[in-house]
Amino acid sequence: MAGQHRSGEPGRPKTGDMGRRRFLGYLIAAPTLAVGVKLGEAGFDPEPAVAEAGLPSVLPEVQEVYDLSDLLLDSTRPTANLITVVVNEDGTVSFAMPRSENGQGVTTMAAMLIAEEMDIPVEDVKVEPADARPELLFNQQTQGSNTAITMYTPIRVAAALARGRLLEAAAIKLGDEATNLRTRAGRVISKAGSSIPFAELAAEAASTETREALTQLKPREEYTVIGTEQRRDDIVAAVTGQKTYTTDIDFPEALPTMIARPPTIKGTVESVNNLDQVKNMPGVSDVVTISTDASPRTGPSPSGVAVRARTFGHCIEAIRALDITWGPGSVDGESDESILRQIRDAQAPFNAPSPTPLDQAAGEVPLVTEPLGNVGPTEAIEEEFVFYWRSNAAMEPNVAVADVREDSAEVWTPTQVPIWTQQQVAEELGLPVGKVTVHVMRGGGGFGRRLFNEAPLEAVRVSKQTGKPVRLMWHRADECRAGRAHPMCTSRIRATYSKSLGKVVSFEQRHTGVSTDYTEVFGEMLTSNAARLPFSNELSVSQSVFYLTVNVPYDFGGIVLGYNEIFAFDKFATGSVRNLNNADVRPAQELMVDRLAAKLGKDRLEFRLAHLEEGRAKRVLEKVRDAGEWGRELPKGVAQGVAVHEEYKGVMAVLAEVDARPRTANRQIRGATTGPRVTRVTMAVDVGLPINPLGLRAQLEGGIMTGISHVFTGSLHLRDGNFQEASWDDYRYTRHWNAPPEVNIIVIPPEGERIGGAGEFAVGASTAAVASAYAAASKTMPTTFPIGHEKGLPFTVKSFEPPVPPSPKDGLRAYPAPSAAKGAFNPAR
Amino acid sequence: MPKHTFKVNGRQVTVDIEDDTRLLWVLRDVLGITGPKYGCGINVCKACTSHINGKAFNPCSVPVSKIGPDDEITTIEGLPATVGKDLHPMQEAWIDRDVPQCGYCQPGQIMAAVDKVREVKHKGGTITDEDIDEIRNMCACGTYFRIREAIKQGAEGM
Ligand code: FES
Ligand code: FES
Numbered sequence: 012m013a014g015q016h017r018s019g020e021p022g023r024p025k026t027g028d029m030g031r032r033r034f035l036g037y038l039i040a041a042p043t044l045a046v047g048v049k050l051g052e053a054g055f056d057p058e059p060a061v062a063e064a065g066l067p068s069v070l071p072e073v074q075e076v077y078d079l080s081d082l083l084l085d086s087t088r089p090t091a092n093l094i095t096v097v098v099n100e101d102g103t104v105s106f107a108m109p110r111s112e113n114g115q116g117v118t119t120m121a122a123m124l125i126a127e128e129m130d131i132p133v134e135d136v137k138v139e140p141a142d143a144r145p146e147l148l149f150n151q152q153t154q155g156s157n158t159a160i161t162m163y164t165p166i167r168v169a170a171a172l173a174r175g176r177l178l179e180a181a182a183i184k185l186g187d188e189a190t191n192l193r194t195r196a197g198r199v200i201s202k203a204g205s206s207i208p209f210a211e212l213a214a215e216a217a218s219t220e221t222r223e224a225l226t227q228l229k230p231r232e233e234y235t236v237i238g239t240e241q242r243r244d245d246i247v248a249a250v251t252g253q254k255t256y257t258t259d260i261d262f263p264e265a266l267p268t269m270i271a272r273p274p275t276i277k278g279t280v281e282s283v284n285n286l287d288q289v290k291n292m293p294g295v296s297d298v299v300t301i302s303t304d305a306s307p308r309t310g311p312s313p314s315g316v317a318v319r320a321r322t323f324g325h326c327i328e329a330i331r332a333l334d335i336t337w338g339p340g341s342v343d344g345e346s347d348e349s350i351l352r353q354i355r356d357a358q359a360p361f362n363a364p365s366p367t368p369l370d371q372a373a374g375e376v377p378l379v380t381e382p383l384g385n386v387g388p389t390e391a392i393e394e395e396f397v398f399y400w401r402s403n404a405a406m407e408p409n410v411a412v413a414d415v416r417e418d419s420a421e422v423w424t425p426t427q428v429p430i431w432t433q434q435q436v437a438e439e440l441g442l443p444v445g446k447v448t449v450h451v452m453r454g455g456g457g458f459g460r461r462l463f464n465e466a467p468l469e470a471v472r473v474s475k476q477t478g479k480p481v482r483l484m485w486h487r488a489d490e491c492r493a494g495r496a497h498p499m500c501t502s503r504i505r506a507t508y509s510k511s512l513g514k515v516v517s518f519e520q521r522h523t524g525v526s527t528d529y530t531e532v533f534g535e536m537l538t539s540n541a542a543r544l545p546f547s548n549e550l551s552v553s554q555s556v557f558y559l560t561v562n563v564p565y566d567f568g569g570i571v572l573g574y575n576e577i578f579a580f581d582k583f584a585t586g587s588v589r590n591l592n593n594a595d596v597r598p599a600q601e602l603m604v605d606r607l608a609a610k611l612g613k614d615r616l617e618f619r620l621a622h623l624e625e626g627r628a629k630r631v632l633e634k635v636r637d638a639g640e641w642g643r644e645l646p647k648g649v650a651q652g653v654a655v656h657e658e659y660k661g662v663m664a665v666l667a668e669v670d671a672r673p674r675t676a677n678r679q680i681r682g683a684t685t686g687p688r689v690t691r692v693t694m695a696v697d698v699g700l701p702i703n704p705l706g707l708r709a710q711l712e713g714g715i716m717t718g719i720s721h722v723f724t725g726s727l728h729l730r731d732g733n734f735q736e737a738s739w740d741d742y743r744y745t746r747h748w749n750a751p752p753e754v755n756i757i758v759i760p761p762e763g764e765r766i767g768g769a770g771e772f773a774v775g776a777s778t779a780a781v782a783s784a785y786a787a788a789s790k791t792m793p794t795t796f797p798i799g800h801e802k803g804l805p806f807t808v809k810s811f812e813p814p815v816p817p818s819p820k821d822g823l824r825a826y827p828a829p830s831a832a833k834g835a836f837n838p839a840r
Numbered sequence: 841m842p843k844h845t846f847k848v849n850g851r852q853v854t855v856d857i858e859d860d861t862r863l864l865w866v867l868r869d870v871l872g873i874t875g876p877k878y879g880c881g882i883n884v885c886k887a888c889t890s891h892i893n894g895k896a897f898n899p900c901s902v903p904v905s906k907i908g909p910d911d912e913i914t915t916i917e918g919l920p921a922t923v924g925k926d927l928h929p930m931q932e933a934w935i936d937r938d939v940p941q942c943g944y945c946q947p948g949q950i951m952a953a954v955d956k957v958r959e960v961k962h963k964g965g966t967i968t969d970e971d972i973d974e975i976r977n978m979c980a981c982g983t984y985f986r987i988r989e990a991i992k993q994g995a996e997g998m
Binding site (some may be wrong): 066113114115116240242243245246247248249250251252253254255256258259261267294321322323324325328404405406407408453454455456457458484486556585601604680683705706709710711712714716717738739740744745746747748750751752754808815816817818819821822823824825826828 | 857858860861862863864865866868869870872874875876877878879881882883884885886887889894895896897898899900901902905906911914916917920927931934935938939940941942943944945946947950952955956958959969972973975976977978979980981982983984985986987988
């Protein structure tokens, strides 16, 4: 580096910073101050990942040493290019964030990090999702709750560099030493009391050449922004209707477009029998047959008929008028019952307490912790839990705006994987990647839904065929039936215990389900990291994800975890849904923990406390015990349940109360799914350093609502090769009438600088605690989820041909809603 | 093509469109008023909730021909003007409680909440948890708890 200038660290206190790390970034030649950081280089975790510290001699479960966050972090290390922070001439700071914003609050978080380092008001930092940038490779995906973890240091380094440059520029102006200056509220201030706003320094601080520079970060003790409660950056726009989502963009030529989809999953179009008639319908501009496949250039057979028209209303009318002869789908004739039979046929046998290293029966590698030793006579409990299909649909359906030209294409979509979207679109169109622009829109909910490119691929196919720009949106019915589903699965647990020792001796869990489609992104990442994983690199991706995300937080002697699946990844349209496997695995575990406590004559919470391996876990459990008043007197039919969960480098405990008394469960709200009510939830969470506790709690509250849905109501019913649901009254996610009136989330104050993720964290734990409370309140342990699933269809199934329901005419009165004509449905009855 | 005239957010508008086109599409795709959101199109999710003559309704399920020249439509964009301010008290409560996550359902939630509070006040009551339980607006991000608190807070300012 000889001869290269490296900016020092003016204006930062020198006390106790002998050991403080310096971070490398870049000053970028630009008219106004711009700095860049390589995500990988500057982004080293302040604490080394546990995996790097070497593996303990007795193999703990994989998740404990190397969880999905580590994997995402490692995958982001070697490949990154620069992310840049720009100081504008009006003194505001801009950052194009290589992440999607679907409501998780990551742009707000980034603004806070920049505001912290630069000493400017959070409102003066403008963060927007960046367009697809192929040079960032895996640094642009938003999944696995990794955003806070991977972006924390790089963003701060960039901001600190920018601040340093502003101080240097001010020093020249003031004829002072940079070390005598400090920054506050968007100004540089000298000891003598003069001050210059950043706005007046932005141009002078700009670099004329792009070069390396070193900086240090603000020490923890001086934080004034990180760890404080900040509202969402787009909140005013969101509550005034000004927030722009994909279908709102001002592009009049991009006409509304919808697709008629097959009546069975992955069906095909054989013929369109009245094409001319529909083309001549009012408002219709184009009708074309296209592929709806999630991969580019696959399958010769078209699978949908797209209608482009003046309004989406015209699209709906045209789709309903289309006469299409459909070919078979991939799972015609299959139903919940037939799939459950096939899953059960594939289940691996229990073999603790002496598992073989490779479980040949199912071709899976069970993870084994420690030898069991001789403990004398034991008793066993055993159970199978069934989890039905769940939709991960967001409120905003799948959407994309596309404008395909002869030699280029432009796409707007709320993708969670912009680079992948860009690559797939380029491949589909036969264009070089550089000729495809992907604008990442703020989205109306992610939950793993936007890790797949159906919408942008469909949009470019229609735009290419018609030669016109399109504004593509899925109908709600499409979301339920053609959307991605969390695969149906079973989780079987067998636990042995010694009454004489008062101990659990072994805990074995065998998870079997329909395969999960991880091809989009996880696939490549895991392959490139497989060698680093402390087990065979021949595991399938799904198994890897399972072992990386799943663990048993309790010391239960020998722990055995096994995972296997049926079908090729694309037989059904599946995908990773909020909290991956833990939404199934954890409730099954915690219900069995309740039973073990009962068998050993222990209080359910104290039993957990006695068996927790980790101090942080014990602490959050004690918190909810006290704040949630564990064991308080409750009427018969009302009960508490509890769960502890470790994931994404965080730990949490949840205490839920469920009222299952008949008068509550049978309460009448027209057209509602009532049933047992979660009345109170107390959660304590330790994520290390919570950057924005207000945003963190929002994510956790959302996870609780999803957990409630998982236990009681939210599922898809598979019959005759398709899902029966087609609306939010059919697919019963938590609604106001199910939401707990009391929620108390305790965020453990910051410790260290270890950042945990939050987006998915609460789902599995909340599902487990609510299930545990319901079991206690109803005195029956539920074994199928959601509990209402097998009670039939509490709705009238909407037509499959045509594939979208008619638009009603009765909307002049919202309340009571005409759609709520039926009485309430109690899933527990 | 038939012409339809009505008032939206204090502005008189005329559109040339088929009688049975649902009002949501007239607002969004023709007039460019995109605050009301599509979440289902079949009067279930309530993301499109707006007001007609001061009462909540769902434009995805109303043919434009049912809207008369004297009818006043208020969408989320026009809500502040109904109280002559930059923000309606309900919007202020939403901001104060940091309610939105993705935000997609929130225009509908706010319009529904204002209607519910008006209805309860009209009957001389104050908003209760039971009243809020009846609101049908769906939120897939699960912001229900904050909405519950914000409605009670916003009601105080109404
Ligand atoms: S879009 Fe109008 S109720 Fe769902
Ligand atoms: S805030 Fe995302 S759907 Fe309600």
